[in-house]
Amino acid sequence: MGKAQETRYSSPLRYPGGKGKVANFIKLLMLENSLIGCDYVEPYAGGASVALSLLFEDYINHAYINDINNGVYCFWRxxxxxxxxxxxRIMxxxxxxxxxRRQKLVHSSESSAPEDLAFATFYLNRTNRSGIVSGGVIGGIEQSGTWKLDARFNREALCARVNKIAKFSARITVSKLDAAEMIESNLVQGDxxxxxxxxxxxFVKGEGLYDxxxxxxxxxxxxxxxxxxxxxxxxxxDASPEILQLYSQHNPLCYTLSYSASKASKxxxxxxxxxxLAIPQVASPAGISVVDVARAKSAATLF
Known part of the structure; x- marks a missing residue:
């Protein structure tokens, strides 16, 4: 894996939808609203790709990442x-x-030790299609597909990501709360x-993608x-009619995103x-390049 690809992905975990694609937009948002150096809270951390990107580039001071899924929580711990x-273990x-099959049993067992559950979650995330832990293995049970279960398990690159994250451990707090409980806590409401x-x-297809x-x-x-x-x-x-109605009091910014779960689609x-918040004027939050961010950052330093 080349250096450009290593820096493209911050997280060792894979998730449908890929929140990392909007990380550069969040950076533009922070620049436009003078939020550089603030703390950052992500109640649905999953792979925490946005949090890590912001932390690695010093856009934020501290990242509070939360996930109610016990396997994901144990992995980050x-x-x-x-x-x-x-x-x-990775190596x-x-x-x-x-x-x-053994890791699936570990993941489903209520008696698994936290460190074993953490690794089983990681193993299935890296070897299953689209990172869906409860989904099917890459290449199928017969391993007859073009890609096999090791296709997304580059040991050296994954360890490099883990070690880089660990260097920021003093600036990361991990929790396992219900998202609404976290939003209503003093952490969010008090600052x-x-x-x-x-x-x-x-909203649509959530049952098939998440535990x-x-x-x-x-x-x-x-x-x-x-x-x-x-x-x-x-x-x-996802821009379902129900969600658009639920948030009808807020101006929507719609955009197209590529998915890889089950089959490639948009x-x-x-x-x-x-x-x-002042909203950056962009065609799509998912289409912001590193160059776009660099220009915005350079412009911000002139004022």
């Missing part, structure tokens, strides 16, 4: 607290169907300088909690923003 142990684990970014489970998917009432609960937040916030969704997504 292990990454920050014992990266050497995690990397030893030595067999990439075979027998091991894949208007904390940027909140939410990427809740998709913790939402009913309509859950989406309403998040909308209500966000509406009470005094500080800046951004929320992204979908329309939408972002909503807190009323106090």
């Amino acid at each position: 292990l990454t920050l607290e014992d990266p050497n142990s995690l990397c030893q 030595s684990v067999p990439l075979t169907m027998d091991e894949w 208007v300088r904390r940027l909140l970014y939410l990427d809740p489970p998709y 913790n998917f939402y009913a309509f009432e859950d989406h309403q609960k998040i909308r209500d909690a966000i509406s009470k937040t005094p500080g800046p916030w951004v929320v992204s969704y 979908g329309t997504e939408v972002m909503f923003f807190s009323p106090n």
Whole structure:
């Protein structure tokens, strides 16, 4: 894997939709609203790709990443607290169907130790199609596909990501709260300088992509909690009619995003923003290049 590709991906985890594609837009948003150096809160961390990108480039002071999924939570705890142990496993684990089946059993067992659950979550995320832990293995059970289960398991590159994240451990706090509970906590409600970014489970097809998917009432609960937040916030969704109606009081920014789950496709997504935010004028939040960010950053230093 070349250096350009290494720097493109911050997270060791893979997720449908790829929040990392909007990381550069969030940087533009922070520049335009003088938010550089603030704290950042992500209640649906998943792969935490946006948080990591912002942290690595010093856009934020501290990242609060949260995920109610126990396997994901345990993975981030292990990454920050014992990266050497995690990397030893990454470098030595067999990439075979027998091991894949064993890791599935570890992941589904309620008696698995936190470090074993963490690694099983990571292993299945890297060897399953589109990173869906509950999904099917890359290449199929017979391993007859063009790509096999090791196609997304570059050991050296993954360890490099883990070790880089671990160097920032003092500036990362991991939690396992219900997202609404986190939004309503003093962490978010008590500081208007904390940027909140939410990427809740998709309204459409969420049940097939996430272990913790939402009913309509859950989406309403998040909308209500966000509406009470005094500080800046951004929320992204699949642009279903139900979500557009739910957030009808906020101006939508719709854009197209490429998906890889099950088969390559494109979908329309939408972002909503807190009323106090100036929104960068762009064609698509997913189409911002490194050059675009550099120009905006250079312009910001002139004022």
